[in-house]
Amino acid sequence: MLVATGGVQTRDWWDDGFCARLVALGLRVVRYDPRDTGESTHWPPGAPGYTAVDLRDDALAVLDALGVPRGHLVGLSAGGxxxxxxxLAFPERVASLTLIATTAVDPRVGPLPRMSPDVGRALAGSPTPDSRDPTAAVDALVEAERLVAGPTAFDEARVRAIARRVVARSRDLAASANHHLVTDPGDGPDDLAALPGLPTLVVHGTADPLFPAEHGRALAAAIPGARLLEVVGMGHQLPPAASWDVVVDGVAGLVGMVAQSADA
Structure with missing residues (x-):
């Protein structure tokens, strides 16, 4: 199972405990640092030398490097x-989809509500993490997560522990903002109705301030046969620990569907 994280985030944001639940299903869980994050290849801040398609193809390259012909994909936010x-582009390589706190790539889906102006202003005013001051960098990452988490679903101790790991491992924290600048040529397939029969679970929080709950509902409706799991109180974040049992049960259902299809 390949887990793709949100924009500007390292692989560390996939909580060890959550991944352990997936491993307990008998899955091999693979986390990776996208370009310009963690220990991956970096470009100068403000000058990314790649496109959104390159970020997509990097995930495929990870599967290739591990010799995985067909994998289960879990994507959070931009990773979704x-x-x-x-x-859509390589259907033969994807066994199932779990899409968390994300929105449809299909332009036919919508119109959908935008993030609240207050959240947008707060994010715009957030300090940029600076690798030269690790303590301040950790604080900045924690506060950024607090802004988008559900009001009752923010675990500061967990988030701070992950933020410390991110700062310790990252070659250049400022470069991660390049993700906001990458372009998408827009010439790939984007019709989600073309995915009938692909086992899909959409996990979305009722308190997501970036992609309000309507995004998750519309995404699930756009993919034939997709199941929607709404997590009450969850914001734009990895599902909180209290919901892991039900989320992992949903993933287990997808894995079971794929196994049954292979045996048929």
Whole structure:
């Protein structure tokens, strides 16, 4: 199972405990640092030398490097977009989709509500993490996560522990903002109705301030046969620990569907 994280995020944001639940299903879980994050290849801040399609193809390259012909994909936020695009462009490589706190890549889906102006202003005013001051960088990452988490679903101790790991491992925290600048040529397939029969779970929070709940509902409706799991109180974040049992049960259902299809 390949897990793709959100924009500007390292692989560390996939909580060890959550991944352990997936491993307990008998899955091999693979986390990776996207370009300009963690220990991956970096470009100068403000000058990314790649496109959104390159970010998509990087995920496929990870599967190739591991010799995985067909994998289960889990995508969080921007990682959910990458997972959708991979399924559309390379359907033979994708066994199932779990799409968390994301929105449809299909322009036919909508119109959908935008993030609240207050959240947008708060994010715009957030300090940029600076690798030269690790303590301040950790604080900045924690506060950025607090802004988008559900009001009752923010675990500061967990988030701070992950933020410390991110700062310790990252070659250049400022370069991660390049993700906001990458372009998408827009010439790939984007019709989600072309994915009938692909086992899909959409996990979305009722308190997501970036992609309000309507995004998750519309995404699930756009993919034939997709199941929607709404997590009450969850914001734009990895599902909180209290919901892991039900989320992992949903993933297990997808894995079971794929196994049954292979045995048929």
């Amino acid at each position: 977009g990458i997972a959708q695009e991979l399924a």
